[in-house]
Structures are given as structure tokens and as C-alpha cells.
Amino acid sequence: MLNRILSRLRNFYVATALGLLVWMTFFDANDLPSQIRNWLKLRELESxxxxYNDQIKEVQRARREVLGNDRLREKYARERYLMKKPTEDVFVIVDENNEPIEKQ
Known part of the structure; x- marks a missing residue:
């Protein structure tokens, strides 16, 4: 008789645990599919x-280059924005990495 009661009690706990596991996996606010979507979104945002950190470093490098002196500021404006005086043509000579040869 005691065996029967323990068996029914154990089956109740197993069924309750399985029900709770199914609920937590599929129906809860923090269910497994939501967690996977959130994890994938996190990876995308980290990339x-x-x-953007690389872009910030590039802009800071260009800013340091431009704010160095007036000659470099003029050179930067001519190369980057193709500014020129009305009576002249601007040619930028680049190396194989598409970088200007004259860097100061």
C-alpha cells in the first residue's frame, strides 16, 4: 500500500516537473526561442x-591630421573634398594601397 502511494506521489512530481519544463521552454516570457533570438541580436549588435569603433578611430586619425597645421588642413581639403583655387587643377598621387604618397 505504501509502495502504491509513493509511486503515485512520484508520478505526480515527475508530471509536475515535466509540465513546468514545457511551460518554461515554450510559453514563458523568457522562453527558449526568445533567448535564441536575443542571443543572435546581441552578436549582431556586438559586430x-x-x-563603429573602427570608424571613430578613423575619424579621430583624420581629425588629428587636419588640425595639425594650416598646410595640412589645406591639403586635406584639396584631397578629400576636391577643393581648389579657380585657376588650378589638383592631382593626388597614390601608392598601391590607395594612400597618398606624401604624408606629414
């Missing part, structure tokens, strides 16, 4: 962070 965007690295991209």
Missing part, C-alpha cells in the same frame, strides 16, 4: 559596435 556593429566593433565597426
Amino acid at each position: 556593429e559596435v566593433t565597426f
